[in-house]
Amino acid sequence: MKIAILSRNARCYSTRRLKEAAEARGHKAVVLNTLKFSIEVEEEEPGLLYGGKGLSEYDAVIPRIGASVTFYGLAVLRQFEQMGVYTINPARAIERSRDKLHSMQILSRRDIGIPHTAFVSRKQDVLPAIKLVGGAPVIIKLLQGTQGVGVILADTVKIAQAIIETLQSTRQNVLIQKFVKESKGKDIRAFVVGDRVVAAMRREATGDEFRSNMHRGGSATKVELSPEYAKTAVRAAQILGLDMAGVDMLEGKDGPQIMEVNSSPGLEGIEGATEVDVSAAIIQEIEQRVLFPEVDLHQRLSLSAGYGIADFVVHNIPELQDRTLREANLTERNIQVISITRNQVVTPNPKGDFMVEDGDKLLCYGELRELRALIREVPKKKKRKRRKESET
Numbered sequence: 001m002k003i004a005i006l007s008r009n010a011r012c013y014s015t016r017r018l019k020e021a022a023e024a025r026g027h028k029a030v031v032l033n034t035l036k037f038s039i040e041v042e043e044e045e046p047g048l049l050y051g052g053k054g055l056s057e058y059d060a061v062i063p064r065i066g067a068s069v070t071f072y073g074l075a076v077l078r079q080f081e082q083m084g085v086y087t088i089n090p091a092r093a094i095e096r097s098r099d100k101l102h103s104m105q106i107l108s109r110r111d112i113g114i115p116h117t118a119f120v121s122r123k124q125d126v127l128p129a130i131k132l133v134g135g136a137p138v139i140i141k142l143l144q145g146t147q148g149v150g151v152i153l154a155d156t157v158k159i160a161q162a163i164i165e166t167l168q169s170t171r172q173n174v175l176i177q178k179f180v181k182e183s184k185g186k187d188i189r190a191f192v193v194g195d196r197v198v199a200a201m202r203r204e205a206t207g208d209e210f211r212s213n214m215h216r217g218g219s220a221t222k223v224e225l226s227p228e229y230a231k232t233a234v235r236a237a238q239i240l241g242l243d244m245a246g247v248d249m250l251e252g253k254d255g256p257q258i259m260e261v262n263s264s265p266g267l268e269g270i271e272g273a274t275e276v277d278v279s280a281a282i283i284q285e286i287e288q289r290v291l292f293p294e295v296d297l298h299q300r301l302s303l304s305a306g307y308g309i310a311d312f313v314v315h316n317i318p319e320l321q322d323r324t325l326r327e328a329n330l331t332e333r334n335i336q337v338i339s340i341t342r343n344q345v346v347t348p349n350p351k352g353d354f355m356v357e358d359g360d361k362l363l364c365y366g367e368l369r370e371l372r373a374l375i376r377e378v379p380k381k382k383k384r385k386r387r388k389e390s391e392t
Contacts, residue, residue, distance in 0.1 A: 001287070074095055113254065192237040342359070
């Protein structure tokens with residue numbers, strides 16, 4: 001395979017390790033500076049230029065997009081997706097994870113633990129919001145903060161109110177979050193690749209620091225996760241649509257509490273603390289996604305007369321789009337949804353509260369008559385013209 005690693009710093013630990021791991025498994029890995037791309041938007045033939053020249057073909061992309069270049073980086077990543085290149089973390093999923101409020105809103109609809117959180121815009125709503133999440137002490141977070149920056153612990157209501165109002169006066173959007181006191185100064189980072197946790201560590205703050213980030217001087221030790229914590233980490237990543245994620249969890253009295261899902265997690269801390277080759281696990285996941293074909297269920301199942309299996313992409317289907325499976329009443333039409341694929345993430349046997357979105361791929365079993373009535377004809381894509389390219 002030929003793998004593109006989107007990174008502005010080829011020498012940083014994570015980028016270097018990914019390149020080494022890919023080459024060790026016989027692949028070609030090229031580090032490409034995200035800001036050197038030019039995007040070509042053309043009918044039927046989306047393209048990319050790199051350094052002003054044509055870009056050769058790639059089989060997969062590993063995005064290492066820094067927070068400061070999120071907008072442009074996601075635009076580049078979306079273009080790769082339009083060109084049919086597999087990306088281990090799709091642009092839409094990264095966008096969700098980078099917005100702390102949006103990611104919490106998505107997770108809140110699922111049976112998964114999260115700290116009680118509030119978001120307000122008016123000054124007069126600050127005090128009620130603090131009371132709503134359980135009162136002081138309270139955590140205050142900037143929506144776009146990373147590596148522990150923009151996370152503040154306010155010990156009293158007056159201090160919390162003053163901090164929030166000050167930040168709001170500078171047009172900063174902040175979250176007000178319950179303080180999980182039993183997990184003060186420590187958390188768990190689970191590194192999820194595909195459908196499993198490949199490594200996990202417990203991070204602990206030093207001194208009076210309550211933030212356990214290693215960038216803030218915290219220490220890390222290897223930890224073996226219980227099935228509950230491992231399942232929570234994998235589900236959080238899959239719900240947001242990420243094939244690779246660093247899932248940060250607090251150890252609450254009622255079980256794991258998702259603090260953040262990082263779509264571009266660093267490798268140095270986790271590999272150093274656990275001695276697990278996380279980089280190799282990432283490359284192996286890409287191999288499985290790109291190199292090995294999926295099983296054809298049509299050839300493997302014996303079907304009753306009048307019944308069959310169909311897979312189709314949701315596009316302009318009012319009965320499904322932006323509705324839950326329960327609202328679509330598919331079971332009443334003798335249609336069973338076997339799985340839904342969104343941004344290369346497969347959700348097997350989805351429940352009735354699963355919200356179907358444009359672009360989702362549904363694998364269904366049911367009456368052929370009903371399946372035919374449901375599926376709309378999708379125009380065939382024209383064969384993509386081969387552009388003149390230069391090797392990069």
